[in-house]
Amino acid sequence: MEHEDLRSLPVDEVIQKVGVSRAIGIKHVASLLFTYRCTIACKHCLFNCSPWQPDVYISHEDGVEFMRQLRATDRVIHIAGGEAMMYYQKMLAICQDANKEGCAPHFFETNASWCVNDHITQTRYEELKNAGILGVLISADPYHQEFVSPEPRIRAYKWAVEIFGEENVAASNTSYEQLSEFRDIVKNEHKLAEYSLHHVPRLVGRAGDVLTRFYNDRPLDELSEDPLWHGGHKTRDCKSEFDSQEMWEIHIDPYGNIQTCCGIIIGDAHKKPLLEWMKQGFHVENELVNMVYENGPYDYLDLAVKYGYKPKEKYPQKCNMCWEARKFLRPYFPETFGPGEIYDTEREHKKGES
Numbered sequence: 001m002e003h004e005d006l007r008s009l010p011v012d013e014v015i016q017k018v019g020v021s022r023a024i025g026i027k028h029v030a031s032l033l034f035t036y037r038c039t040i041a042c043k044h045c046l047f048n049c050s051p052w053q054p055d056v057y058i059s060h061e062d063g064v065e066f067m068r069q070l071r072a073t074d075r076v077i078h079i080a081g082g083e084a085m086m087y088y089q090k091m092l093a094i095c096q097d098a099n100k101e102g103c104a105p106h107f108f109e110t111n112a113s114w115c116v117n118d119h120i121t122q123t124r125y126e127e128l129k130n131a132g133i134l135g136v137l138i139s140a141d142p143y144h145q146e147f148v149s150p151e152p153r154i155r156a157y158k159w160a161v162e163i164f165g166e167e168n169v170a171a172s173n174t175s176y177e178q179l180s181e182f183r184d185i186v187k188n189e190h191k192l193a194e195y196s197l198h199h200v201p202r203l204v205g206r207a208g209d210v211l212t213r214f215y216n217d218r219p220l221d222e223l224s225e226d227p228l229w230h231g232g233h234k235t236r237d238c239k240s241e242f243d244s245q246e247m248w249e250i251h252i253d254p255y256g257n258i259q260t261c262c263g264i265i266i267g268d269a270h271k272k273p274l275l276e277w278m279k280q281g282f283h284v285e286n287e288l289v290n291m292v293y294e295n296g297p298y299d300y301l302d303l304a305v306k307y308g309y310k311p312k313e314k315y316p317q318k319c320n321m322c323w324e325a326r327k328f329l330r331p332y333f334p335e336t337f338g339p340g341e342i343y344d345t346e347r348e349h350k351k352g353e354s
């Protein structure tokens with residue numbers, strides 16, 4: 001079946017036909033951000049996750065409820081973070097209870113740092129599979145491998161394929177040599193710059209603060225056709241990131257905040273279910289969301305100037321201009337530009353150095 005024909009099928013049928021890994025690109029994703037804490041602190045992390053973030057994770061009750069809400073979107077749903085495996089027993093219990101209602105996540109994301117031996121890796125994958133999880137996404141790139149050595153990543157992939165099946169593992173079969181090469185890249189400023197320029201991240205969150213040094217600033221007019229969060233249409237506005245049909249991903253965090261681009265809170269899953277927000281349109285109730293929906297981050301820049309921000313003439317990227325304006329505006333609009341974990345990058349850097 002062609003991609004478009006598959007897209008019209010319910011998500012579970014698509015997964016049955018093509019596996020979790022391919023289904024992600026066909027049905028797109030919806031996730032529970034279990035926590036902003038992580039075992040590591042990747043330089044490109046858009047959500048600014050790290051070991052120094054507060055010990056906050058989703059409650060059991062909310063976790064099960066948000067799984068119900070995510071399932072209703074007919075997307076491929078998953079548990080992301082942060083690194084949810086830091087709270088393994090709590091995550092497992094949520095999956096088990098959600099599974100009783102047919103709402104278990106289809107997969108979870110991990111950096112593999114917990115795969116310290118074969119026993120733990122095999123046991124946890126088996127327990128999660130018994131709790132209804134069908135697959136896993138395992139990261140591998142220079143930013144992750146700065147902190148995660150090749151052995152756990154190799155172990156994570158080997159056991160994932162064994163237990164979930166290759167079609168349900170969204171990960172490359174990266175060799176020991178390639179993983180070691182990734183580590184060398186991140187240790188070398190020149191190589192890291194080259195890698196970053198060939199794999200351009202959105203320059204927000206930690207990436208917006210620590211990777212911008214590799215990019216040239218460009219005049220505002222030139223930024224208007226920059227790719228959006230997930231590529232999308234090259235338009236001045238950011239409609240495709242906030243349109244329920246078009247958006248690549250949608251998240252609910254441990255506080256119930258609904259987000260697509262990280263750091264812009266577009267709804268509250270405690271107030272009404274995610275599907276209702278999606279049907280209504282996220283820009284309808286919130287003027288700040290409407291501004292970026294209609295006119296991209298240029299309206300944020302103008303608003304920030306009204307509040308006293310001194311704009312630069314040039315920024316390296318449209319999303320980075322958005323990030324800089326939002327950081328300035330956050331104290332005035334914390335209910336939309338939040339949560340604190342994403343914006344408090346200075347605190348993160350200081351703790352990282354101590």
Ligand code: SF4
Nearest residue numbers: 038042045049082111
């Ligand atoms: S990118 Fe993933 S693994 Fe890296 S710090 Fe962020 S949440 Fe953790």
Ligand code: SF4
Nearest residue numbers: 228229238261319322
């Ligand atoms: S410019 Fe801002 S709102 Fe638009 S896609 Fe980038 S981060 Fe999201």
